[in-house]
Amino acid sequence: MHRKLIWGIIAIVFVSGLTYLAVNGSKTLATTDNGKITQADFYDEVKQSSAGRTVFAQMVVNKVLDKKYGKQVTDSAVDTQYKTLKAQYGDEKFKEYLSQNGMSVKQYKQSLRDKQVMQAAVKANYTITSDQLSQAYENYVPDTTISLITAKSEDDAQAAIDELDSGSSWDDVYNQYSQSNSSVSGTGQMAPFDSTNSSVDSEIRKAAFNQDDGAYSSTPVKGSNGTYYVVRTDKMADKPAQSKIEQKLKDKITNDFISDSNNQDKMKKIIGKLLNKANVNVKDSDLKTALSGYYTAGVSK
Template sequence: MHRKIIWVVIALAFVSGLTYLAVSGSKTLVTTDNGKITQSEYYDEVKQSSAGRQVFAQMVINKVLDKKYGKEVTASSVNTQYNTLRAQYGDSKFKQYLSQSGMTEKQYKQSLRDKQVMQAAVKANYTISADKLKEAYENYVPDTKISLISAKSEDDAQAAIDALDSGESWDDVYKQYSQTNSAVSGTGQMAAFDSTNTNVDSEIRKAAFNQDNGVYSSAPVKGSNGTYYVVRTDSMADKPAQSKVEQKLKDKLTNDFINDTNNQDAMKKIIGKLLKKANVNVKDSDLKSALSGYYTAS
């Protein structure tokens, strides 16, 4: 996820630079005793770099996909994903994460929206077999509610578990050991999620789905973001019929397909077909090759 976010930051900077250049012409960016660098010189250098071409390609892809599939992504779905991710960090760590990534909350939400638009585009052009759906349903875990202590350290997480083991109430232990987290309830309870929800850390899901109701993790759970948790499984819904969750299963399979690096060629093929349908015409000769990998794949 960090790598994707870095690319979003580069893209935002690149777009801002192009817009400013269009308005300001070739203004001077820096002066030295040995000469100056103008905006046009900077732009020429960036667009000929590998990173610049990749960012340009992503800008074009986002533009094409957003026009066709952007209406399928709502502000509500973006906010839900944002809040679920934020809930696993705690307020201070999430701010630190955004700062380290060089992003504002608005930019981070935009990156989530771009990803959801990509998922909508792939889902519309990716065939999922009945066997894959059946297997996904067999492994499906229904909506589960948990309470989460986001500890400052592994030692604090263990101390919280020890306190619970000694008979202290969850509420008291949560107040003492969990970091401030405005994205969850006052006792750390998160919104219900099922096994198709990839916004919840895989280690948290694993702990939650393998415990009985009312049971908390016997050892600190280390999330992929480095935070240590105590996970309590509060309740789990009955497993619904496959037809009731089929759309969720398809979304999960699509997301898995996108995130699997072995499917890069297949992804490029899908995107290439969409670019051809959109009649993309690159005017700048230095950037014409930026999309060639998608056209040859399709």
């Protein structure tokens, strides 16, 4: 997820810069004894690069998909995902993440929105088989309630586990070792989640789903964001009938399809067909081939 997310954010920053350069091209960026470099010079160089063409292609894709599927993505859905992801990092680590990737909160949220629009587009154009649904149901884990100690370090997480092993109560250990985490309440309890919930860290889900009610992780759980946790499984609900969760299963299948790097050609085929329907016409000769990968994949054979 992070690789795609970071590229999306880079695209936002890059595209904003290119738009500005195109409009304000006469401004001088640098001077030397051998002449100056203007914004127009820089723009011309960038748009002819592989990175520039890739970003341009992403711009067009976002424009086309947003027109058709953007209304399906609400601000509240983006805010919910943003808050969940931020909480799993913790305030300080989240600030570091934004800083390291040179992005603002607004740019981060925009990348989340673009991804949700992409998901909506794929859901509308991806055919799910009955075998896929049956397999997804077999792998489905129902709503699970957990409690979480968000440790400052691996050593603190291990110390918390040692305290629990020695007979100390969860509440006492939580109060001693856990950092603030806005996604939990009381002494670390999270709202129930199931195996289709991609907002909860995959490592937390894995730990929660593979231990009995009342059990806690025997070793520190390292989240995908580098934070260490102690995960206690409080309660797992009974598995509902497939018919009651079919939409959740379809969403999970689609999201897994999008996230799997092996499906890039299939993704391009879906997007290519949507671009063809949108009558995209690239005017700039330097960017004429930027979308060729999508158009080729989108042609019915």
